Amino acid sequence: MGLIIAGAAAAALIIVITLFKLMWRVAEPNEALIISGSRHRTEGVGDGLGFRIVTGRGTLVTPGLQGVRRLSLDLNEAELNVECVTTQGIPVRVKGVVIFKVGDDEVSIANAARRFLDQQKLISQRVHNVFAGHLRSIVGGLTVEDMIRDRERLTGETRAASGLEMEKLGLIIDTLQIQEIIDPTGYIKNLAIPHAAAVQRDARIAQAEADRLATEAEQEAAARKAEATRNSEIQQSSYQAEMDTATARARQAGPLADAAARQEVVVQETRVAELEARRKEQQLQIDVRKPADARAYDTRTTAEAARDARISAAQAQARETELAAGAEASRVRVAAEADAEATRVRGLAQAEATTATGQAEASAAEARGLAEAAAARAIGLARAEGIKARAGALSENQxxxxxxxxxxxxxxxxxxxxxxxxxxxxxxxxxxxxxxxxxxxxxxxxxxxxxxxxxxxxxxxxxxxxxxxxxxxxxxxxxxxxxxxxxxxxxxxxxxxxxxxxxxxxxxxxxx
Known part of the structure; x- marks a missing residue:
């Protein structure tokens, strides 16, 4: 009985494991699982799409009720071979390559799943068509020279123009490269001809310059060779002349020896006379010139010493006079400045004293004037009173x-x-x-x-x-x-x- 129960449990476990394997699905790192058959909410793509997206993990799928399909997230490559016409009306063929993939976010995966889930092999062709249209439009606004000299501009404008449509398709562009621009009319080749001619011209000029330099070097080498030959011949002639001179001297050795002997005698006699003259001259130097030079040197030295002493005394006197004059000038200047300052101070003091004295004298004069006026008025009044009294007395008893x-x-x-x-x-x-x-x-x-x-x-x-x-x-x-x-x-x-x-x-x- 226990064995039966154990066998049943084992069978049930096997069944459960088998069912689990049948229902469990795991998404690989380079793919996305698209599970359909029930209503699911997918963030960012709306409600009720009827499928669920699973990436990088496992999920349970109900067999018979739900379907599971895989969408590849690998890189894809689309070759571009587009015939275009430039703004100059020149037909060209642009060859390039686009490397793209399905985006990693659920929105991009949902967009790609709805468009390419059963047609994943046709994605490259669809991308080619998208880029071909935009590439023709962009090339139509450029010249051949612009395309050749600034391919980055062509690449950037094509990628920017195709980015929105690729996003709607759920695709992202990893790279876009313009590999070649083919010119069936030979326009590009003709553009290169002036440059090639200029290069050829420069090459010929350089070759001619090199030939000229080589010729000059060869001529200089030939001239140096001729100069060396001339120098060699001149040296050989010199050597030959020396040999001939030596031969002639050898033939005249006897007479020359006699003449040399006589000459040597004359020379020796001359030297003896010269030595005697030198001895007399030295004796004259010792007896006459040296004492005279000594006396002259003594006199000259004494005169120079006296002159130097007078000059030193005159310089000292002049320096003393200069210092005394400077000191006197400084003293006079200081005294003048002190006198000027004292005069200025005295002038200010006198001005202030004069002002004060004038004010005091004015006040005193004013007081004296007022007093004199009052006194004169009192005297006048007194005299008037006296005159009046005398007039009355005179009128009564003259x-x-x-x-x-x-x-x-x-x-x-x-x-x-x-x-x-x-x-x-x-x-x-x-x-x-x-x-x-x-x-x-x-x-x-x-x-x-x-x-x-x-x-x-x-x-x-x-x-x-x-x-x-x-x-x-x-x-x-x-x-x-x-x-x-x-x-x-x-x-x-x-x-x-x-x-x-x-x-x-x-x-x-x-x-x-």
């Missing part, structure tokens, strides 16, 4: 006032009359003491005459202060003799100013 003034001024009048005699150096009196008495009596009579004149003047002043006219004969002319009193006998200041009657017009404005 004789008393005049008598008082004359009495007060009588000593000055007498002194003035007496001083007039001080200027007289010699006085002659005809009648002695009587004449002297008469003279003094006349001098004293002047006082009474003055009193009479004052009274007459006062009598001419009316009650309202107006002077009345009086007859000219009112005062006798002979009352006082003109020559009785000297002109300077009575000083002008002997009579006070305020004794003169004051008319109303002479009074101060405040007293009118």
């Amino acid at each position: 004789d008393a006032v005049v008598a008082q003034e004359l009495a007060e001024q009588w000593p000055q009048i007498v002194r003035a009359a007496a001083e007039s005699f001080g200027n007289v150096e010699h006085m002659v009196l005809l009648n002695g003491a009587d004449g002297m008495g008469e003279l003094f009596a006349k001098a004293l009579a002047m006082g009474g005459t003055g009193l009479g004149l004052a009274r007459q003047l006062l009598s001419t002043v009316g009650p309202d202060g107006v002077t009345a006219t009086a007859p000219a004969a009112a005062v006798p002319v002979e009352t006082v003799p003109v020559d009785a009193v000297p002109v300077d006998a009575v000083p002008v200041d002997a009579v006070p100013v305020d004794t003169v009657p004051v008319t109303p017009s002479d009074r101060a404005p405040e007293q009118r």
Whole structure:
């Protein structure tokens, strides 16, 4: 019984394993499993597509209910062989290669699965058609020269134009290369002809230059060869001449030996004479010239020493004078600068003092002016009051006032009359003491005459202060003799100013 149960369990396990193997599918790294037969949600591709995408892992598939197909993710290659026409109207054939594959994302795999799942062998042809159309369009806007010189531009524009359609197909471009541009009309070959001709020209010029240089080198080599030949022949001739000279000398050896012997005798005698002359000259040098040279050297040395001493003394004196002059100039400059600074300071101080003094003097002058003005005003007021009082007194008792003034001024009048005699150096009196008495009596009579004149003047002043006219004969002319009193006998200041009657017009404005 146990064996039966164990066998049944083993059989069930085998069945389960078999079923699991039948249902389990694993996606290889270079493929994608497309599982269809039920509704599945695929991110980015919409809902209800009816298939599921599995990459790089395993999944369970229900046999009979779901179908599993594989989409290759390997690289694919499409050969390009496209006939195009450039913007110049020149037909060309462009050969290239496109390497592409299905994208790794589920969107690209879904797009490729819906288009190429059963036609994976036709993918290269479809890609060729896509690139052929875009390549013809792009070549139609370029010239042959642009295509030749800038293939990167052609490649980049073709790849950019085909990228959107390849993305819709679920494909991505790994690489695109333009391998060859075939020109059936020979346009490209003709483009190369000028360059080839230029290259050939440069090659011929280079060859001609090389030939010229080679010819010059050959000529120089030939010239050097000729020069070497000439030098060799000249040297050979020289050697031959030397050989001939030696032969001739050999033939003349005997006579030459005799002549040489005689010559040697003459030479030796000449040398003896020269030695004797040199001995005499040296003796002359020792006896005469050396002492003379010594004396001359002594004299010259002494003179040069004295000259050098004088020059040194003069230079020292000049240097001392220069230093003294420099020191004196520095001292004078410093003193001048100090004097200038002191003068400037004194000038500033004097200016300030002058300003202060002027201000003080102005203030003092102003004060003195104010004081003098006040004093003058007070004096004027006092004099006006005095004049007013005297005028009142005169109007009441003229004789008393005049008598008082004359009495007060009588000593000055007498002194003035007496001083007039001080200027007289010699006085002659005809009648002695009587004449002297008469003279003094006349001098004293002047006082009474003055009193009479004052009274007459006062009598001419009316009650309202107006002077009345009086007859000219009112005062006798002979009352006082003109020559009785000297002109300077009575000083002008002997009579006070305020004794003169004051008319109303002479009074101060405040007293009118």
